Amino acid sequence: MPELPEVETTRRGLERHLEGQRIARITVRDRRLRLPVPRRLPSLLGGATIKALTRRGKYLLIDCGAGTLIIHLGMSGRLWLPDPATPPEKHDHFDLLLANGTVVRLRDPRRFGLVVWQRGDPLRHRLLAHIGPEPLSAQFDGTVLHRATRNRSAAIKQVLMDSRVVAGVGNIYANEALHRAGIHPGLEARRLTLARCGILVEKIRETLNAAITAGGSSLRDYVGSDGMAGNFQSEFLVYDRAGKPCVTCGAPLRGIRQGQRSTFYCPKCQKR
DNA sequence: CGCCAGGCCTGCACGC
């Protein structure tokens, strides 16, 4: 499911319901996620008060003071507030019950997501420690991208999806941003000029911001934390549109494979 | 049945 915009949409939807609330109970129904959900979670979290809900890349961080609950939604995860009377379903692996009765529920059929605990600074966790700059922050600009790509012979699209280069850009938004920037996804990353790096950064931001504004993209089962589906998928210019006309020039869009992932691009608008 | 799917970690091979 989720790339940065979907995770950010989830964060924004949950934030005001979580912050300042005390955690009354934890229910773990299946701890077999990408990493096992720690057994000691209930004792670590019970009675803790949530200080903030933040995001780093595609990770959600629930700051509980003494430590942080780190949640990743993987490919198929969703975190939302069900009606507390709604019984959990088959893939509802994890619930937080807040003292005011609110239930925060994690559903993840494929179990590529995770829930872990980090004492102290969550950014020191090994999963977060080497993540690159946030794409919507001032830490990420054309110069930074240019430097990060200098010795990379891999295709720019694959390098964009490398979380050490920039956080949170997944398959959909790598495709979309490259189209908007007029850059061929197969271009060797180190061949990008500084000027084009600047344009690409701008287009990555533009794409992510537009997606966040639309409430994320709803493919298959994804819906936001309020139960509302995002609708950025209706604004996709290239993703999953192989053979359809380019919105800009009308040429048929191409679908190829890069590193076992689907790539879509316009052979006319996107230059090497 | 086989293939595909929004992620991302691991281990191996390779070149400098």
Added chain:
DNA sequence: TGCGTGCAGGCCTGGC
């Protein structure tokens, strides 16, 4: 020898 890099495989379920 060591490091960075590139690539394939694996983790899962569900839908077509």
